[in-house]
Amino acid sequence: MREVVEKRTATTKTFDLGKGRFQTEYYGYPIHYPSEDGWVEINTEITPIKSWEFAEGVVNGLFRTYFGDVTSDNQHLYGIEFKGADSEKWINFKLKGANPTSTENEDNLFRFVECMDGVDVEYIVQTDSVKENIVLNKPTHEREFVFTVKSGGASLREDGDELTIVDADTGSSLWAIHKPYMVSADGEVSYGIRYDVGHDGTFDTLTVVVEDEDFLANATYPIAIDPTVVVNQTPDNIMLAVYMTEADGSNPSGWRYNTSTYFGGWTFGYMQNTSAIYFTEIDRIKEEMLKGEVVISKAVLDVYLYRGVPRYGTQGFQVSNVKSPFGVGVPPTSVGDNFYVNNTAYAVGSKISIDFTDQLKAKGQDFYGLFFAPSGGYRGSGFYSPIVADATKRPRLVIEYLIKPVIGFHDGTGQNGMYYSDGFNSIFKLLDFGTLVAGQTSPPQRVFVKNLAGFDVNNLRVYVEPATFPEKLAMELSLYNSPFIPETTLSFNGVVADEEDLPFYVRIVTQEDTMAGGDFDILARSDPY
Incomplete structure (x- = not known):
């Protein structure tokens, strides 16, 4: 596991796990x-x-x-x-x-x-x-x-x-x-x-x-x-809310935002404390998920026990996902079902890892953090907060993810302007077949597909989607110019090294009564993804 130094921020480290997989650790203090x-x-x-x-x-x-x-x-x-x-x-x-x-x-x-x-x-x-x-x-x-x-x-x-x-x-x-x-x-x-x-x-x-x-x-x-x-009085990458409610969760009061030295969930008498915590970097992760740029493979929040609450009963807490934004004076208004329940008695300072991968992947844009509550009457657990003096006990977020491999197309000339596209949905020029007469098949044109991912990929596929073509017109792909063996999907099996180029050929086929042309996409995909 190698750290990607150029991806450092004040509070994060990113590690290259190989084959497009990365792990970013988010800390509640500067590192x-x-x-x-x-x-x-x-x-x-x-x-x-x-x-x-x-x-x-x-x-x-x-x-x-x-x-x-x-x-x-x-x-x-x-x-x-x-x-x-x-x-x-x-x-x-x-x-x-x-x-x-x-x-x-x-x-x-x-x-x-x-x-x-x-x-x-x-x-x-x-x-x-x-x-x-x-x-x-x-x-x-x-x-x-x-x-x-x-x-x-x-x-x-x-x-x-x-x-x-x-x-x-x-x-x-x-x-x-x-x-x-x-x-x-x-x-x-x-x-x-x-x-x-x-x-x-x-x-x-x-x-x-x-x-x-x-x-x-x-x-x-x-x-x-x-x-x-x-030095940094309030971590700007973490939001923490702690508030008091009736034992059934009603009538929230005693609102505190990023000021508590501990958080969690516990019951005492007819009242209970609950907490919500959110790393704001998840906003960017959700945006990348929505665009299809990354796939989350693991999401874990590490917390450290500040104290159990034996005077109120025994240790025990449960976690659900927050479904609504919260902030200063705005407690969460909606939470999901409990997905994590823990009634184990831990020693003070123990690390507890809460896996919320499924919640982040499934909820997507409706995920706004984790909500802590007692796991039953006279139970509770408290954890060190993002502002506690001992920074090593503050919550830590670990996200493992897969970056969508970047695949580009170019003309193979090696000159400036050789790229048709760069794999980031940027189109620089078109593969132009000119004007064709109805019933004509164009001469094949050679195109190169290039691995721009920064790592090796497997099983590269180049394909077209016929359903997007006008009637009586087709785009055909082939690994060879002569003979041209028409396909709608080309598979380059095995490993494609970083920066490796692979040639293929493209032609347009029309029928005698073809009435129109157009612009069409050639797409690429590879593993991992």
């Missing part, structure tokens, strides 16, 4: 970044660098991340930078009072050890975000973590419980810092934490304030405090 050489693989490995006062960082991605401070007594320093076409925006955070005893880094993780007594600070660089963990290894009296903020061309703005890093010139959003939360060693979560933005007389400051004393007193240590900086 490539643009360069002068096209789309390049994002590499989040932290390596030694020399940039300003920083010692290590990541520079091969949509943004740059820097760590360490080689010029100050305070060794905690972390920065992010975005380089646009004609400007640079950056912001640095330094934890006040931090004096780490050492630093550690492995792959995409950088850790400042013992910044304060029992407190480590670690950063995990992902393709579209930097996940920060303030790790409390043991009970501590620290309740406020104050970061001084320096920036160039960027500034902090409070947006409710979250923060936005904005372009200082335009006010447009560059990054988001999501609402912080705490996670204990055994997975319990507390949102009893907030941000304060201020100024210490010299620098702007960002303070992470821990307020949930009960959680700190009873939780299992270590505890991780997680404020994550996200």
Whole structure:
């Protein structure tokens, strides 16, 4: 399986499976970044660098991340930078009072050890975000973590419980810092934490304030405090809708669009949650299916379990196809029958693959996504959403498809203008037999059929459709000029190599009372397709 590099986009990879078959993987996060050489693989490995006062960082991605401070007594320093076409925006955070005893880094993780007594600070660089963990290894009296903020061309703005890093010139959003939360060693979560933005007389400051004393007193240590900086706040290639209904599916409310950290379907009491998800790239796939350019052989959505819902019952969900468009404030109004039911109990983080090949192929233009619902009373399963901080747990779409082979016709001269057609329904010139007298058979003309698919094809057929001809006129094909053996379909059995030319002959046959001529098509088809 070979990657077709020229087909890369920011969020997709395409692989050549051979003989016209391809597989495209659609991710809910960027996996490539643009360069002068096209789309390049994002590499989040932290390596030694020399940039300003920083010692290590990541520079091969949509943004740059820097760590360490080689010029100050305070060794905690972390920065992010975005380089646009004609400007640079950056912001640095330094934890006040931090004096780490050492630093550690492995792959995409950088850790400042013992910044304060029992407190480590670690950063995990992902393709579209930097996940920060303030790790409390043991009970501590620290309740406020104050970061001084320096920036160039960027500034902090409070947006409710979250923060936005904005372009200082335009006010447009560059990054988001999501609402912080705490996670204990055994997975319990507390949102009893907030941000304060201020100024210490010299620098702007960002303070992470821990307020949930009960959680700190009873939780299992270590505890991780997680404020994550996200570059792309909402994936633009995925639509996700989560809403609440009565247990029978009526009275939808609590609408959320692309803002939930998890989705799925579950029942609690007299209410239930349902979700719809759609990769917008499917619009293009449906268009190509309608034109007959591709045939879908496999369509799979990979999702990762965020949590079961044992407090509401047992794990279990079902999936149907969405039959109506949905968007901001517009929940799906029509869904099909359930085609997938799963009541297996999975561990958190498990991948579950949902095959919807038949639904996509059968529904075509009426397919608008997948609808998740509980599989019964007091059942449910939740999955990581497209905006969850851990990008590797976001939904992934995999489509395998067959491209219609491109077959062209030409005159064999090798000169400019030799093609009659290019296989994309483009006609450049006609095979002209001139004026014939009724009852006359034209001299045969040699034509070449050429494999332009970019891969070998099998069993090439060239044919005409007599039903489209006027009465008392026929077009005949032959593999040979002499003798001319008339056929309406010519079969070139076996393999036809990429760029291979095959000659054949064409003539027009009229009868004595033929009254009219016309324009007629010669068609080609091959396997695979």
